[in-house]
Amino acid sequence: MKKNRKDKILDRRELLAGMAGLSALSMVPPAFAQAAQAAAAQAAASGKVLVILELSGGNDGLNTVVPYSDDAYYRNRPNIGIPKNELRIIDDHFGFNPGMAGFERLYKDGKMAIVHGCGYENPSYSHFTSMAYWHTAAPNSGDEYGWVGKLADSIAPSAPSNYLVNIGSRQSLAVKSEKHVPVVFDNPDRFTREAFAAEKEALDIVPDIGEVENPSRRFLLDIARSANDASALVRDAWSKYDSPVDYGVNDLDLQKVVALLDAGMPTSLYYVSYRNNSFDTHVFQNNLHRRLLTYTSDAVAGFIRDLERIGRADDVALMIFSEFGRRVPENVSLGTDHGAANAMFVVGNQVKGGHYGKLPSLTELADGDNLAYTTDFRKVYQTMTQGWLGHNQSANLLGGDFGTFDLFS
């Protein structure tokens, strides 16, 4: 008989059958320890994990990694340009925004790659549109599925459970997948059905797939079970998680990623974001932006340290992006407007730190006084899918072969 998703879940259930369940209410007790062992074995076999952090709103790359040695920067930003003596200098040309102690440390430890000038042809200045392009890896076009979803479909077409995790208030287009069911949740403690007290017991029952013929019905029963199981796994992983590492004010859900990794969740692809268009700094940028970057920097630095604590630091690479950068000249409200090309960051123990890509010119600006892109962002995507995850069929999901940067040791 052809192996399908139902069989995968049955196998796991057979494993679990002997164990006492944690939840008396579920008909299929999620015996967590057993599942964790099985999952950890699977994870070790598959190896690498990719985490994507989306900074929504259009992060101002120029005030993040400041090209202080270029006068054009200060000419364009007489008010919001950051003076050299305030910067965290990393070399003769660049310094990080003063709030980014974590990034400075990571860069100097050789764990951070900065890819300059990432963007795409004919950029859109709309948050929604440009973010959709980044989510689908289909700029100036469209796709029903996200690039991370397509990646999952391509690497693991048999679609094992819990392969993709998206932490957020709703499912991102980036993880929308044809075959996989992404685990999407926000608050692990609330990753459970919102039901009235009287109903809870009734709702926890998921019937056996058994003799069910209707394939759509089988799929939905799988989903229902996955909802119960995944939510139980997530809640348990979170309740067991206890870390001394300081992530700062806003961990950007990276603690949840570590919690799931530590619990042996068989997930290869994680997607988190700094939400609500927070980086959309049109007015009075500097203090706000510095705060946002501080939180981001602290969270990422904490994440790497926490990964080292649980012994998974060599398995994980983190990619950071935003839907566009911001205009080179400041605006009249001491802020910046929507721009185009931007820096991307790749962080991890296996990363060969340094600068990558070609620096966009600050004097020969593209349409609307914006940075002209020098690297198609899909090259960075391919660097992660092919260079890091070792997946050679990237051309299909990215709509072309964009090559890779030699980013990993």
Next chain:
Amino acid sequence: MLRAPNRLVCLAIIGFALALQSSAGTAENQGLVTWQDDLAPIENADWNYETSAHLLERAGFGGTPAQVEALAALSPKAAVNSLVNFDPANNHHLQAFEHSGIHDPGLEPFPPSRPATTELAIDTGEALGVRVKPEGNRRLQPVVNKFFYWLRASRLETNRVAYWWANRMVASSNPLQEKMALFWHGHYAINESKVRDYRKLLNELKLFHEMGTGSFRDLMVAVAQDPAMLSFLDAGVNLKGAPNENFAREIMELFTMGVGNYSETDIREAARAFTGWNYVDLDFVINEDKHDDGVKDFLGHSGNFNGIEIIDLIMDQPVTAEYIASKIYRFFVREEISQALTKELGNTLRDADYDVAILLETIFLSKDFYSAPSVGSQIKSPVQLAVSTYRKLGLESVPGVPDFNQATGALSQSLFRPPTVAGWAGGRSWMTPGLLLERGNFARDVLFPDINFLPPDRVNGSSEIRSVADRIRQGLDITSATQPSSLGEGGVMAESNMLADRDEEFNTRYGSFRGWQMAIERVIPIPRHTARLNLSKMLEDRGVENTSEAVDYLLARFMRVKPDNKTRSMLINFLSEGLGTTSITEAQSYMEDSLRLVLHLIMSQPEFQLG
């Protein structure tokens, strides 16, 4: 397949449990499995309540038992005919969309961005029908306010258009017209956040209503010349010498033929034929001096083709009829369609000269449509889920609480806001564990309205904007009021930190706040009534006497695919415990709450998601 007998038994039980008139033949549908891919019409003898319910669910949004019974009383041909070849006079009770009156001619043409608007204002002294102040601080503020006003007002008005349409979906006597419009809406996907003009979206919807079941060729031409699509695909920047391929590409890749049936050269040549196509306000225009009327080589033909001729050449391709026919099939019937069936349906559509109604008749009358793989196998889209739930509850309008757009958006489908030009993926992508839980939450919000509901067309979703509003009311100057909060998102700054009001041309954040305020002054509020429900009366009218009958009635009325016996027993026990008795007659005066809880449980079942 050996499992067929189980299904027949199951069907017989369902037919039995209905306790409604059901014609002979329910348990005798041995043909169900062998009917797959058979386009021959279903026989009168096989027509019954179940087939009618299936037809109404797919060709429309389902209905009450009475509405299904009405269809079952007709012959299959008459039933399908009444849905597909609908009479517009049936809908005399439906109103036209009531405009709030937010637009004025000064807003045309609307610049592509706020910087473009302020630049225009600086250059010419005026923009959006608003003059730049000759002197004083923030001379451009009124212009900027108007810019944000239009963005907010158009978005709110688009939500009202969505509500108007959802109301039609619930109340229309011609549900196929609305269902077909929904199909075209996903096919010709455009998004409000780029178009930024509710009027264009409303006009495009009108095309789908009026031409949705007519000639696909005529519809394609109409949409290609519709300002909404032209604006969305940047056709206006498609000029001789610099043709914009986006328009041509999407027409061929997404709207007619699909990838792989044309070359990149074809795209470039087609783009040349569309040069000069533009719009002024709501009217299509061709700028002849921008049009490239040279010879184009397209799909093996040569000539001075214009845009319409390109479309006709596309229609001549065999693949076009197959592409559209199979897409319509997948929307109404099931995801998997064989090559042979694709060809057959393509032929049907082509032989009918692209008349969509004829294709629909063929599909809805076919045995394949009523075959086992086709029935009860579709995951309801969020809009289908909401509308069919309202119809089956017997509502005549869409409740204002929960907010329709918020509810369907949380389930990942917002009318007028498809994620990309490729529309919604549909099928299984409507479902994830989180979304399954959300569907249960939607049902809860309908049956037990949230008393803390905040209308999104009054309360602004951004805490930053609300913070600006508070600080302005407290008397802070604009500079202080728009400082990003140092107490985290949305926290209000202490008054002792007030800064001197800056000299500036304009303040964007203030414009964002004031624009919202101006918008809600004008946009008609969405009525916020809840669903008028009386489940007790519903059961009483049907003469239900005990909790088993009650559950069976609800299962039959609301579910196209029934859950297993264990679930049925659980529901009956749940209801009996809640009522403290198994007698419905006894519990008459207090059973509404328990009935709603049971219905919530039913609507949270995985099987409820199937239509």
